[in-house]
Amino acid sequence: MAISGSISEAEWLIPQPPHEMRPAADHPDPEYERRWKDRVWLRDEGKCSWCRKFEEYVETMEVHHLTYERFGNEQSEDGCLLCGECHAEVTQETRTRRRLSRKENIRNGD
Numbered sequence: 001m002a003i004s005g006s007i008s009e010a011e012w013l014i015p016q017p018p019h020e021m022r023p024a025a026d027h028p029d030p031e032y033e034r035r036w037k038d039r040v041w042l043r044d045e046g047k048c049s050w051c052r053k054f055e056e057y058v059e060t061m062e063v064h065h066l067t068y069e070r071f072g073n074e075q076s077e078d079g080c081l082l083c084g085e086c087h088a089e090v091t092q093e094t095r096t097r098r099r100l101s102r103k104e105n106i107r108n109g110d
């Protein structure tokens with residue numbers, strides 16, 4: 001899958017509602033999850049999808065969920081590779097937006 005959008009923008013990395021949050025339950029199949037992460041690592045060739053940093057080992061990179069829609073049965077396009085720093089930043093940004101949209105809903109009496 002071609003990653004679209006400017007790499008200076010985290011926009012496309014933010015999971016969209018209604019599946020923006022990791023489901024509360026643990027991954028139903030850890031072995032499947034491990035293979036899924038390996039597939040994403042291979043597709044992204046060990047490079048961070050945001051800053052393009054290369055890491056030789058699967059363990060030092062993190063697979064970020066772009067969607068949780070198929071949680072438990074993820075396809076390779078459901079995730080992308082991020083380095084630890086970028087993943088932390090994207091997670092932070094996701095939380096901030098969730099907080100803001102909650103405030104927005106309260107203001108609108110939703």
Ligand SMILES: [Zn+2]
Binds near residue numbers: 050052053082086
């Ligand atoms: Zn990075």
